[in-house]
Amino acid sequence: MSVRTLPLTDVTVCSAPLVRDPMGPDRATDLARAFKALGDPARLRLLSLIGAHHGGSACVCDLTEPLGLSQPTVSHHLRVLREAGLVTSERRGTWVHYTLVPGALGALAVVLADEAG
Amino acid sequence: MSVRTLPLTDVTVCSAPLVRDPMGPDRATDLARAFKALGDPARLRLLSLIGAHHGGSACVCDLTEPLGLSQPTVSHHLRVLREAGLVTSERRGTWVHYTLVPGALGALAVVLADEAG
DNA sequence: CCGCTGTATCGACATCTGTCGATCCAGCAT
DNA sequence: ATGCTGGATCGACAGATGTCGATACAGCGG
Numbered sequence: 001m002s003v004r005t006l007p008l009t010d011v012t013v014c015s016a017p018l019v020r021d022p023m024g025p026d027r028a029t030d031l032a033r034a035f036k037a038l039g040d041p042a043r044l045r046l047l048s049l050i051g052a053h054h055g056g057s058a059c060v061c062d063l064t065e066p067l068g069l070s071q072p073t074v075s076h077h078l079r080v081l082r083e084a085g086l087v088t089s090e091r092r093g094t095w096v097h098y099t100l101v102p103g104a105l106g107a108l109a110v111v112l113a114d115e116a117g
Numbered sequence: 118m119s120v121r122t123l124p125l126t127d128v129t130v131c132s133a134p135l136v137r138d139p140m141g142p143d144r145a146t147d148l149a150r151a152f153k154a155l156g157d158p159a160r161l162r163l164l165s166l167i168g169a170h171h172g173g174s175a176c177v178c179d180l181t182e183p184l185g186l187s188q189p190t191v192s193h194h195l196r197v198l199r200e201a202g203l204v205t206s207e208r209r210g211t212w213v214h215y216t217l218v219p220g221a222l223g224a225l226a227v228v229l230a231d232e233a234g
Numbered sequence: 235c236c237g238c239t240g241t242a243t244c245g246a247c248a249t250c251t252g253t254c255g256a257t258c259c260a261g262c263a264t
Numbered sequence: 265a266t267g268c269t270g271g272a273t274c275g276a277c278a279g280a281t282g283t284c285g286a287t288a289c290a291g292c293g294g
Contacts, residue, residue: 014176014212014240022183023165028158036156040252041145044152048140051232059131060271066139073253075272080251094261094270095131105233112226115168116217131270157282177241190283192242197281211240211291 023115034108037084042067043077047105050087050098057099140232151225154201159184160194164222167204167215174216176209 023031037043045067050058064074078098081087086105087098140148154160162184167175181191195215198204203222204215 014178016170016172016175016179018169019171020169022169023162025158025162028161028165032156032158032161035152035161039149039153039156041142041149042252044145044149045140045142048145048232051234052135052137052139053133054136055133056234058133061131062133069252070254071271072255072273076252079272091260096271100234103233105229109226109229109233112222112229115165116220116222116226117168117173159282186282187284188241189243189285193282196242208241208290213241
């Protein structure tokens with residue numbers, strides 16, 4: 001390829017070549033939803049608490065007191081985590097158990113590791 | 118240790134044993150700050166765009182147009198990313214270049230992978 | 235020096251978010 | 265059925281957030 005076929009590189013213009021494709025808008029919106037769910041201390045502690053229980057599953061009654069938040073607030077955060085696809089809820093008689101969705105956090109970890117290059 | 122020294126385990130109470138220590142409040146607050154910065158589509162695209170440039174560094178002039186947002190809005194998002202410790206900014210004459218902080222995204226990836234168990 | 239261009243900051247605004255008390259619903263025991 | 269307990273939903277409210285236009289500031293070129 002002769003140099004005449006290269007695009008004009010005006011030295012007065014600031015531009016650098018892309019070495020890979022940037023993230024598209026749709027994927028960014030999806031991922032942002034998940035990361036937004038992680039963007040609150042209470043929700044990070046909830047995820048950690050759930051995961052720290054045997055089987056990666058915990059009853060709501062074991063999640064409210066350690067956080068020092070009211071029961072409606074904890075319920076709200078659990079709802080956010082559920083709608084983000086990070087946990088699932090299941091009724092077992094009187095109590096409701098929340099469980100980490102297998103691979104959900106791992107998938108986000110892979111995204112970050114990829115973007116880190 | 119005799120069984121008499123164990124805490125009372127009332128079978129009518131829902132409780133499961135912890136298999137590891139849950140995340141503490143301070144660490145949760147720190148991590149939430151970082152994940153909150155990732156919880157916006159525009160900022161995810163900015164990170165991806167910066168990382169997609171040669172050397173993991175890009176000029177602001179190359180970041181504004183692809184996002185379809187106003188220049189002040191992009192500047193705001195870059196500020197959030199900088200204050201979260203994910204990028205650094207450096208003036209090169211007329212233009213300002215933003216660079217991914219090495220290891221910052223990777224550290225968050227490790228956190229998620231750990232919590233994923 | 236004066237103007238031009240790139241970037242940051244300011245002020246304003248609508249929307250979203252975290253929090254709580256009050257209330258409602260579901261399941262179990264008496 | 266009645267009551268009790270665990271959990272979700274509702275309504276309200278203060279504060280944070282995303283967005284923009286207008287403006288200020290910093291280099292560079294004339």
